[in-house]
């Protein structure tokens with residue numbers, strides 16, 4: 277399984293054929309795809325569909341946009357004959373939310389979970405040096421056994437629609453890249469690199485390589501100028517890198533770790549990763565990077581843009597990084613699912629810290645854009661319902677795949693294991709404990725773990741805070757709670773809660789991972805009213821005054837970088853409008869306020885400036 281997580285790379289022994297582009301696409305309204313043998317014969321009445329993309333916003337009719345069920349993708353692929361001696365895998369960076377892959381009518385793979393990669397091993401079904409029919413069935417139904425959670429509702433005329441328990445559109449399909457990957461028969465299946473410590477400028481690094489053969493393994497580490505700084509033999513061991521260039525906040529440095537399987541002079545397989553040397557840890561109220569306390573500035577985000585939906589778009593991703601850099605950001609959270617691997621690679625290069633979130637959102641039954649999130653707690657939560665053990669299995673698998681995929685990224689500083697779960701009853705504790713323990717066990721770097729705490733479970737109500745290594749608060753006092761003319765009450769409510777946290781969790785750093793208010797770009801009002809740009813600015817000023825009162829608040833990530841699409845609802849005007857930027861990435865007034873604040877707030881609380889050291 278780990279091979280699925282290795283990002284596909286061309287090397288002296290590996291080849292890639294990109295399968296993005298136009299595929300055949302069909303809705304399977306009557307669920308007849310298998311019966312009519314689409315896996316072997318191809319799709320009937322297919323239309324063109326670009327990959328990667330979400331299918332929803334391409335069509336002009338509502339039925340297609342809201343489609344709930346199976347959709348099919350198909351295309352012909354040419355598999356070179358010279359690849360016969362090795363492995364041919366079809367690598368899906370993501371298929372949302374579950375997929376079955378067929379080649380020439382033979383089922384190759386099934387995968388559950390819409391935001392992590394998987395491979396379909398093709399050798400046994402391939403027509404070598406010939407054209408082959410690749411068919412994928414993708415299903416987007418939500419349930420209590422899917423991450424994220426939701427349910428399917430049947431309307432009076434029999435139409436089925438998804439009802440997400442989360443506040444983003446349930447975009448689906450082949451939303452990320454698809455590649456055919458050739459690797460040698462004897463190959464590198466996994467590699468792990470951990471910076472264990474840095475003492476007097478020397479980085480002590482441990483590495484581990486898994487192969488499926490018995491030939492010798494070599495590791496070479498090169499700096500950014502291509503100079504080899506370390507070499508080792510063996511599948512695991514320690515390396516010392518003297519005068520190490522550490523990976524720092526907004527001052528990244530990446531070494532290239534190249535692994536080779538060798539047979540005498542012959543390179544049997546080669547793979548590489550670009551890795552930053554750094555440590556992350558928590559010390560009392562401080563969140564430390566290389567031993568220096570940091571202040572996180574950034575956003576909760578979404579992979580979301582007009583027409584593409586959640587389809588990975590490198591252009592939008594680049595723009596988002598430029599926006600964040602313009603604002604003085606140094607971090608973001610992958611709310612509410614693992615983002616495309618290319619986003620993390622960019623964060624590695626830009627020196628951004630990332631709180632990496634598993635798609636565990638919707639653990640609070642609410643189908644109205646989180647309208648219930650601020651309501652007082654209920655007697656039974658999802659964790660108390662029969663069947664929750666099935667959700668737990670899916671959740672564990674999602675945590676496994678997230679950590680396998682992202683374990684080597686320097687940018688990943690913490691795991692977010694749930695977004696806004698209703699942890700108000702004791703029933704949540706055994707479930708949460710299993711998830712927290714699993715993440716600790718699987719992560720070779722033992723990164724800090726947490727989850728975002730929801731307003732419904734304010735200080736004193738939440739039963740699981742002791743599991744978190746640091747706290748993440750999502751608060752909307754001044755928007756969902758005491759908004760508009762009541763904003764001064766909101767200030768007091770939040771300050772009172774902070775005083776409670778001060779006593780309840782005296783030894784943990786706190787981040788605000790969501791705060792914000794819906795704002796229609798271009799609506800101005802003096803004096804302000806809710807939804808105007810002026811109100812958004814006043815709200816943010818109030819929030820920041822409160823954060824600055826508590827020195828153990830060491831991070832702020834407003835909701836959201838940009839406006840984004842959600843399910844329709846009475847609280848949403850064509851989507852969620854809490855962005856500092858519009859959905860087409862232009863600033864609202866609050867963007868300038870945040871830029872002013874963050875460009876004048878140091879990345880490191882102790883004044884450390886890695887850029888000045890270069």
Ligand code: GCB
Nearest residue numbers: 443645646649696750852854
């Ligand atoms: C939240 C959720 C986020 C929503 C946001 C909102 O607490 O975590 O997914 O979009 O509130 O705007 O209501």
